[in-house]
Amino acid sequence: MTVQENYEKIMLEIEETCKIVGRDPKSIKLIAVTKYVSTSRAIEAIRVGIKHIGENRSEGLKSKRDAIKADVSWHFIGSLQTRKVKEILDQVDYIHSLDRLSLAEEIQKRASSCIKCFVQVNTSGEKTKQGLAIEEVDGFLNSIKDFDNLQVIGLMTMAPYTNDEDIIRNSFKELRLLRDLITNKNYKNAPCTFLSMGMSNDYKIAIEEGATHIRIGSLLVGEEI
Numbered sequence: 342m343t344v345q346e347n348y349e350k351i352m353l354e355i356e357e358t359c360k361i362v363g364r365d366p367k368s369i370k371l372i373a374v375t376k377y378v379s380t381s382r383a384i385e386a387i388r389v390g391i392k393h394i395g396e397n398r399s400e401g402l403k404s405k406r407d408a409i410k411a412d413v414s415w416h417f418i419g420s421l422q423t424r425k426v427k428e429i430l431d432q433v434d435y436i437h438s439l440d441r442l443s444l445a446e447e448i449q450k451r452a453s454s455c456i457k458c459f460v461q462v463n464t465s466g467e468k469t470k471q472g473l474a475i476e477e478v479d480g481f482l483n484s485i486k487d488f489d490n491l492q493v494i495g496l497m498t499m500a501p502y503t504n505d506e507d508i509i510r511n512s513f514k515e516l517r518l519l520r521d522l523i524t525n526k527n528y529k530n531a532p533c534t535f536l537s538m539g540m541s542n543d544y545k546i547a548i549e550e551g552a553t554h555i556r557i558g559s560l561l562v563g564e565e566i
């Protein structure tokens with residue numbers, strides 16, 4: 342399958358899923374995760390209509406950014422080491438993996454303009470997964486509430502790797518409920534309206550549960566490398 346065929350199929354699925362749950366397909370941003378593929382594959386995705394690119398390593402981000410001149414948004418979706426913050430800050434439009442105070446402090450200290458972030462939440466409780474526990478998120482936001490160089494625009498999660506749809510759905514639902522709770526707290530640097538959730542295997546469930554940003558790699562651009 343070409344990127345174009347994959348893209349058209351996914352866009353159709355997004356539309357159909359939205360129709361079922363009464364959502365506007367325009368409320369969903371499709372992020373092409375290009376971490377497995379070359380720059381030329383990423384360019385192919387942009388050519389067929391992709392406006393958002395996701396990378397999980399600073400090296401991959403930088404090499405693609407240097408080569409791609411198109412007007413796209415860049416999303417950092419991987420676990421972020423504090424010492425890497427400085428080098429990615431002027432390369433990214435969004436960070437999806439804010440998960441600790443030391444990272445927030447580094448962003449606050451180094452950023453020259455306000456950085457849009459998602460707080461990563463470990464909704465499954467799996468030890469191998471990054472992210473704050475659900476119960477920790479409000480305390481975390483409270484501790485960074487005066488950080489004016491970052492804005493928490495939403496929450497991000499990864500569902501557990503399983504075929505059990507109920508378990509996946511529950512992860513996404515937990516994130517949505519947490520989002521609603523945080524929104525009501527009116528933190529001035531955390532409007533927290535968006536939900537970054539859903540990957541190749543579970544994006545339809547994520548859309549049903551309110552995802553606004555879906556991050557799709559293998560199903561869209563394949564796995565070349």
Ligand SMILES: *Cc1c(COP(=O)(O)O)cnc(C)c1O
Nearest residue numbers: 374397418540541556557558559
């Ligand atoms: C790799 C990755 C994705 C995309 O995974 P696919 O299953 O290939 O769609 C999405 N989000 C994060 C955080 C990832 O690391």
